[in-house]
Amino acid sequence: MSWLKRKSVLIPIDFSDLSYQALGPAKELVDDGSSLKLIHVLAPLHPADPAAMWDTVSDEDRKQKVQAFAHEKLNEMGYDKLHIEVVIGDTTSKIVDYAQEIDADLIVMPSHGRKGVSRFLIGSVAEQVVRLSHCPVLILK
Numbered sequence: 001m002s003w004l005k006r007k008s009v010l011i012p013i014d015f016s017d018l019s020y021q022a023l024g025p026a027k028e029l030v031d032d033g034s035s036l037k038l039i040h041v042l043a044p045l046h047p048a049d050p051a052a053m054w055d056t057v058s059d060e061d062r063k064q065k066v067q068a069f070a071h072e073k074l075n076e077m078g079y080d081k082l083h084i085e086v087v088i089g090d091t092t093s094k095i096v097d098y099a100q101e102i103d104a105d106l107i108v109m110p111s112h113g114r115k116g117v118s119r120f121l122i123g124s125v126a127e128q129v130v131r132l133s134h135c136p137v138l139i140l141k
Contacts, residue, residue: 005029005030005031006029006030006035006105006106007030007035007103007105008030008035008037008102008103008104008105008106009026009029009030009035009036009037009104009105009106009107009108010037010038010039010095010098010099010102010104010106010107010108011023011026011036011037011038011039011107011108011109012038012039012040012041012091012095012107012109012125012129013038013039013040013070013084014040015040015069015070015073016110018110018112018140019109019110020073020077021110021140022108022109022110022140023036023077023079025108025138025140026106026108026138029106029108033079033081033082034081036079036082037083037085037098037102037104038070038074038082038083038084038085039084039085039086039087039094039095039098040066040070040084040085040086040087041086041087041088041089041090041091041094041095042059042062042063042066042086042087042088043088043091044088044089045057045059045062059088062088063086063087063088066086067084067086070084070086071084085098091125092125092128092129092132093132095107095125095129095133096129096132096133096134099133099134099135100134104135105135105136106135106136106137106138107129107133107135107136107137107138108137108138108140109126109129109137109138109139109140110126110139110140110141111126111139111140111141112126126139
């Protein structure tokens with residue numbers, strides 16, 4: 001099915017099992033694993049958060065810790081050569097902006113990530129990405 005092959009596929013990762021499960025189907029759509037690009041979006045620290053108030057945690061520290069955790073998990077899954085971009089900001093806009101920046105021709109993401117109350121937020125992120133993305137979005141259930 002060469003007509004399905006893509007040059008660059010973006011996979012947003014929120015550390016839920018469902019987001020990692022998107023790697024398999026996405027890998028089938030590219031010729032080379034290096035065509036897979038991952039992104040994780042951290043929420044900005046709330047100004048009332050003690051870490052922000054006392055300046056005990058920097059955004060760079062947070063990004064490095066997330067990157068280390070992600071690489072460890074990806075190594076366990078056999079995806080040791082993948083790079084994950086870690087950014088801070090609004091989830092939807094960062095995903096859409098990064099997809100455009102890397103000229104992704106497909107975004108693959110689950111319909112929902114985390115469980116509980118945040119599940120509804122993640123679902124709305126998927127919906128917003130579909131509406132705002134410059135490229136097709138494959139939503140996995």
